Amino acid sequence: VFADVAKILISREQIAERIEQLGRQIKQDYDQLDPDAEIVLVPILTGAVIFVADLMRHLPIKLRMEMVAVSSYPGKAMTSRGAQLMTSMPKDLTGKHILIVDDILDSGSTIRMIRDTLSALNPGSIRACVLLRKQIGSAMQTPCEYVGFDIPDEFVVGYGLDYDNYYRNLPHIGVLKREVL
Ligand code: 5GP
Numbered sequence: 164v165f166a167d168v169a170k171i172l173i174s175r176e177q178i179a180e181r182i183e184q185l186g187r188q189i190k191q192d193y194d195q196l197d198p199d200a201e202i203v204l205v206p207i208l209t210g211a212v213i214f215v216a217d218l219m220r221h222l223p224i225k226l227r228m229e230m231v232a233v234s235s236y237p238g239k240a241m242t243s244r245g246a247q248l249m250t251s252m253p254k255d256l257t258g259k260h261i262l263i264v265d266d267i268l269d270s271g272s273t274i275r276m277i278r279d280t281l282s283a284l285n286p287g288s289i290r291a292c293v294l295l296r297k298q299i300g301s302a303m304q305t306p307c308e309y310v311g312f313d314i315p316d317e318f319v320v321g322y323g324l325d326y327d328n329y330y331r332n333l334p335h336i337g338v339l340k341r342e343v344l
């Protein structure tokens with residue numbers, strides 16, 4: 164797997180350092196918003212699992228987690244088709260402070276869809292946090308309160324992000340060799 168990577172964009176050390184900063188910032192913001200805030204993390208399967216596992220250990224606050232699944236990449240295809248929710252929405256979110264967590268912001272359709280759907284459940288607040296954001300119009304124009312890294316418009320894998328469901332276990336964010344794709 165490691166040999167299939169052409170270039171490492173972000174090292175595991177850089178990821179770890181940035182997540183620590185994000186955790187501090189998020190903790191501070193929610194303390195300010197409401198010291199008794201009940202936070203519900205909503206990670207989007209499957210890409211967000213590694214990120215949320217690391218991020219939540221830098222969030223010393225009272226929180227719950229409700230995973231949701233979204234399909235936007237049928238099979239190997241790399242073009243997003245618009246997001247569709249594959250799980251039922253978490254219940255009992257009225258007045259709670261929702262933090263959506265995803266691996267990467269690309270077309271923005273996933274984050275927009277989850278935000279719209281969860282907004283209908285009358286939460287106290289709703290924010291989004293992504294590890295990566297592509298420097299393209301659709302991503303930059305999608306509201307997202309917390310962003311780990313802005314990256315060039317390339318297909319990346321590792322740290323939860325897959326290609327055909329492989330490469331999620333790479334500890335860094337990288338670009339695959341052309342012959343692998
Ligand atoms: P969006 O809905 O913003 O277009 O896409 C978000 C989802 O598409 C992400 O959760 C991720 O699963 C997938 N995705 C978008 N860009 C990439 C990429 O460069 N690499 C990988 N592995 N997945 C991506």
Ligand code: MG
Binds near residue numbers: 208209210
């Ligand atoms: Mg995803």
